[in-house]
Amino acid sequence: MGQANGRSAVEDIKRASRYLRGTIRASLADPLTGGVPEADRQLLKFHGTYLQDDRDLRLERQRQKLEPAYQFMVRVRIPGGVLTAEQWLALDDLAGRYGDGSLRLTTRQGVQFHGVVKWHLADTIRAIHTALLTTLGACGDVNRNVTATANPFRSPVHAAVHDWARRVAAHLTPQTAAYHEIWLDGTNLVPPPASEEEPFYGPTYLPRKFKIAFAVPPVNDVDVFAQDLGFIAVADGDRLVGFDVAVGGGMGMTYGDRTTYPQLARVIGFCRPEAVVPVAEQVVAIQRDYGNRAERNHARLKYTIDARGLDWFVAELASRLGCRLKPARPVRFTHSGDRFGWEEGPDGRGHLTLRVESGRVRDGPDRPLRTGLRAVVEAHGGPVCLTPNQNVVLAAVDPARRARLEALARAYGLLADGSPTRAQALACVGLPTCGLAMAESERALPEWVSRIEAEQARVGWGAVPLAVRVSGCPNGCSRPYLAEVGLTGRAPGRYDLYLGGDAAGTRLAQPYGENLDAEGVLAILRPLFARYVDQRRPGERFGDFLCRVGIVRSVTDGRTFWAGGLPTPAADGGTDKEVGR
Ligand code: SRM
Ligand code: SF4
Numbered sequence: 001m002g003q004a005n006g007r008s009a010v011e012d013i014k015r016a017s018r019y020l021r022g023t024i025r026a027s028l029a030d031p032l033t034g035g036v037p038e039a040d041r042q043l044l045k046f047h048g049t050y051l052q053d054d055r056d057l058r059l060e061r062q063r064q065k066l067e068p069a070y071q072f073m074v075r076v077r078i079p080g081g082v083l084t085a086e087q088w089l090a091l092d093d094l095a096g097r098y099g100d101g102s103l104r105l106t107t108r109q110g111v112q113f114h115g116v117v118k119w120h121l122a123d124t125i126r127a128i129h130t131a132l133l134t135t136l137g138a139c140g141d142v143n144r145n146v147t148a149t150a151n152p153f154r155s156p157v158h159a160a161v162h163d164w165a166r167r168v169a170a171h172l173t174p175q176t177a178a179y180h181e182i183w184l185d186g187t188n189l190v191p192p193p194a195s196e197e198e199p200f201y202g203p204t205y206l207p208r209k210f211k212i213a214f215a216v217p218p219v220n221d222v223d224v225f226a227q228d229l230g231f232i233a234v235a236d237g238d239r240l241v242g243f244d245v246a247v248g249g250g251m252g253m254t255y256g257d258r259t260t261y262p263q264l265a266r267v268i269g270f271c272r273p274e275a276v277v278p279v280a281e282q283v284v285a286i287q288r289d290y291g292n293r294a295e296r297n298h299a300r301l302k303y304t305i306d307a308r309g310l311d312w313f314v315a316e317l318a319s320r321l322g323c324r325l326k327p328a329r330p331v332r333f334t335h336s337g338d339r340f341g342w343e344e345g346p347d348g349r350g351h352l353t354l355r356v357e358s359g360r361v362r363d364g365p366d367r368p369l370r371t372g373l374r375a376v377v378e379a380h381g382g383p384v385c386l387t388p389n390q391n392v393v394l395a396a397v398d399p400a401r402r403a404r405l406e407a408l409a410r411a412y413g414l415l416a417d418g419s420p421t422r423a424q425a426l427a428c429v430g431l432p433t434c435g436l437a438m439a440e441s442e443r444a445l446p447e448w449v450s451r452i453e454a455e456q457a458r459v460g461w462g463a464v465p466l467a468v469r470v471s472g473c474p475n476g477c478s479r480p481y482l483a484e485v486g487l488t489g490r491a492p493g494r495y496d497l498y499l500g501g502d503a504a505g506t507r508l509a510q511p512y513g514e515n516l517d518a519e520g521v522l523a524i525l526r527p528l529f530a531r532y533v534d535q536r537r538p539g540e541r542f543g544d545f546l547c548r549v550g551i552v553r554s555v556t557d558g559r560t561f562w563a564g565g566l567p568t569p570a571a572d573g574g575t576d577k578e579v580g581r
Pocket of ligand 1: 050052073075105106107108109110111112138144145209211223226249250251252253300359390427428429430433434435436475476477478479
């Protein structure tokens with residue numbers, strides 16, 4: 001909410017923080033609480049950590065008149081998601097030493113630790129730094145982790161694209177010395193910033209988070225149209241020619257406020273590789289200067305653009321760059337999500353994509369997943385690439401090592417041998433750590449998939465993939481508004497349903513049902529599945545079918561996301577009565 005002065009409260013916290021210092025050091029040293037005051041809580045995000053509490057314990061702690069079970073989530077920012085085997089093993093160690101025993105791979109190629117107590121926070125961040133990784137700018141009102149189509153070892157074009165992603169990430173990293181002062185006691189393994197001021201961001205940073213992704217068609221694993229800024233690679237054989245530039249995408253929205261909506265980024269032109277850093281800088285600068293600093297719900301770039309118009313944005317960018325972007329080149333995406341198993345590289349090396357359900361790397365009673373990944377990474381010894389869909393690629397594997405790695409991965413259940421629906425399903429973290437969760441997501445995903453798979457089996461669905469994505473609230477961290485079947489939590493056990501995204505991540509799903517329990521969701525899906533199997537064209541995906549026969553609208557502009565409101569499903573949940581709604 002805006003204040004009387006027209007700025008959101010977070011703006012004042014940032015301005016008063018002396019470039020993200022606030023009173024963080026004193027708050028960390030306060031022995032009376034496992035938490036920190038609100039202003040430091042906001043500032044800590046920029047340092048890559050969130051104060052949370054274990055929501056499973058919340059009521060019991062209240063009853064016992066204890067403060068919440070405070071703990072921190074710590075997020076590692078890994079541009080393009082590439083780790084060395086040593087870095088993976090270092091992070092794995094930390095999960096056991098300071099975290100809750102798990103690593104959480106994220107939808108932006110990052111790694112999170114949960115359950116870090118305040119007394120271990122500095123040690124955790126220091127150890128991450130010692131592994132030559134950082135948490136700075138993993139969260140907060142800055143440019144977040146820059147994602148790139150997974151695995152730069154796949155081809156020279158992938159390598160070049162990844163390199164540009166890293167350059168953009170480095171260019172937009174906050175410069176404040178506060179990070180080193182607070183966490184690293186002045187010790188630096190990487191060169192300290194030249195100045196403690198923020199030459200680019202200034203004292204109030206950005207109005208809101210900002211997200212950039214690099215995609216290499218035909219793979220849209222990064223969901224490039226869900227980003228504030230997307231660079232879509234244009235290649236000529238093995239040569240990177242440049243990038244199409246897309247602006248103003250985003251997923252988050254607020255229930256009950258239809259002025260908020262998910263949006264797809266729009267392609268505004270083409271730039272040469274050398275122009276990528278200036279283009280990124282100027283797009284972020286426009287958002288820095290024009291983004292809404294009064295209402296955080298309307299502060300993402302998508303709203304800045306939609307409020308002022310795409311033409312205004314294109315002209316403003318041209319005036320800041322001193323030239324217009326060239327006309328966009330034609331590009332085509334065929335799929336989002338990950339492909340599993342081996343992929344052969346042009347240099348003869350192989351790349352093995354492993355499935356990690358919801359990105360949660362933990363040893364469970366029936367499956368030692370963390371131990372398994374550790375063993376596989378040790379045996380591999382080469383690059384470990386994180387995908388934007390919470391999975392892992394063992395990259396650049398010599399032919400001689402393939403059989404051993406595959407056998408190990410199989411033994412630990414890391415090969416995606418379930419149904420395509422299960423392999424593609426995504427869930428955000430949700431309960432018990434996420435303070436914004438309204439319903440279960442990660443913990444509920446296996447059950448959601450089982451129930452959907454049962455419905456698919458009943459109608460003879462076959463092997464066609466179905467993209468199912470679950471988020472615990474409308475913020476959409478698993479990008480559910482791009483799914484063929486998207487679910488967002490409303491209340492414990494209740495979800496809103498979205499239908500009709502496409503396989504390539506280029507269309508928004510449409511709101512289709514509200515506040516439904518699992519039975520309610522399945523009652524809608526059941527007849528639609530039957531009709532799809534009965535009437536689909538060869539190779540046609542469920543989302544495309546729903547659009548073709550008019551069960552949902554084809555939504556490619558978020559401003560029409562709410563148009564027409566929710567359908568009133570007929571008794572059979574999917575009859576022609578809904579056509580043309
Ligand atoms: Fe997210 C907030 C987890 C990717 C949109 N997200 C959060 C917080 C930090 C909750 C909070 O603010 O208190 C969640 C922490 C949960 C926990 O316990 O760990 C959280 N987001 C995640 C992760 C871990 C989900 C996952 O399962 O992988 C992802 C971390 C990515 C990373 O490494 O940086 C994650 N979040 C996303 C994405 C997907 C993406 O970026 O491609 C989105 C949708 C794209 C977008 O930004 O529009 C996303 N997260 C949000 C939003 C809504 C933003 C908005 O514009 O409305 C919030 C809430 C907010 O910012 O106020 C949010
Ligand atoms: Fe939390 Fe909501 Fe993001 Fe899920 S979608 S992690 S519940 S903020």
